[in-house]
Amino acid sequence: MANTGELALIQQIRQRAAHRSGTVRLGIGDDCAVLRPPTGHDILVTTDFSLEGRHFRRDWHPAVSVGHRCLARGLSDLAAMGAKPMAAFLSLALPEGLSKTATGRRWIQGFLAGLMALADATGTPLAGGDTAAAPGEAILADIVLLGSAPRGSELRRSTARPGDSLYVTGALGGASAEFQALAARPQRFRRAIADAAHPHLFPIPRLAAGQRLRRLATAAIDLSDGLSTDLRHLCEESAVGAAVDAAALPIHPLAQASASPLDHALNGGEDYELLFTASPTARVPKQIGGIPITRIGQITRSRGIFLSGNGEDEPLRAAGWEHRI
Missing domain, CATH: 3.90.650.10 (PurM-like C-terminal domain)
Known part of the structure; x- marks a missing residue:
């Protein structure tokens, strides 16, 4: 991806993600995000790939659905452990030249709209990530999510008991x-x-x-x-x-x-x-x-x-x- 395309995409994401959060002290714009976990809470971390051809198809799935699903997969992992979302980090690799076509720009805008709509609905700040040119023609998206739960209270898979x-x-x-x-x-x-x-x-x-x-x-x-x-x-x-x-x-x-x-x-x-x-x-x-x-x-x-x-x-x-x- 040309630098101008990457910078424009980052700016677009930054504008969409700009909102205040009690857990995100510093978001997009620096080399790292700065988070403040709630007092007495543990931090839970999960990550999920969304790969074109494996998890979605551009000729089947609306872009807004791909963005929604990208975030929903990680949020569901937090839900399974009883966590509250703290922050999301999106890494997005796009085929070279995608952002230079009208169709490609519409797809990117739709993807971000779907992701950010769910982020807003669930109180999940987008605090950073990365962009890159994909090595081929497929879109690759990775979402990292941080959540919090009161210390020692998280749900696990390993604690079911006979008779439950x-x-x-x-x-x-x-x-x-x-x-x-x-x-x-x-x-x-x-x-x-x-x-x-x-x-x-x-x-x-x-x-x-x-x-x-x-x-x-x-x-x-x-x-x-x-x-x-x-x-x-x-x-x-x-x-x-x-x-x-x-x-x-x-x-x-x-x-x-x-x-x-x-x-x-x-x-x-x-x-x-x-x-x-x-x-x-x-x-x-x-x-x-x-x-x-x-x-x-x-x-x-x-x-x-x-x-x-x-x-x-x-x-x-x-x-x-x-x-x-």
């Missing part, structure tokens, strides 16, 4: 079902806007629920790779097993309307809901901040993971997303 009840927030399978529809007719989604009707294009990180669950849950994970896979991650870290009631699963209407609703709910991925455990004596509400909470099973002492349905139990195989590197 198993819960999920929201509904499952909607993102997978919408992605299937997007792949079939991407032109239908070019003007999609950020709302709950688009669980794949505009997922909603469950930050408020995660912060509330610090006082209720014994363990938690976000559903990025699919229930079957993420439940296995939680069980392996906690050295426990689980029994899941297929009839209890809250299946998203988009998945319900598909040919394979249960497969979408179990294996689809990218729902960015929270899967959590709680003591059987805990008073878990039916909803948090308007988001339904559903009991879907129980943690067991056995290391096996089973799905019950039609009076039978069968092993639940991890069939969600697996990164291949």
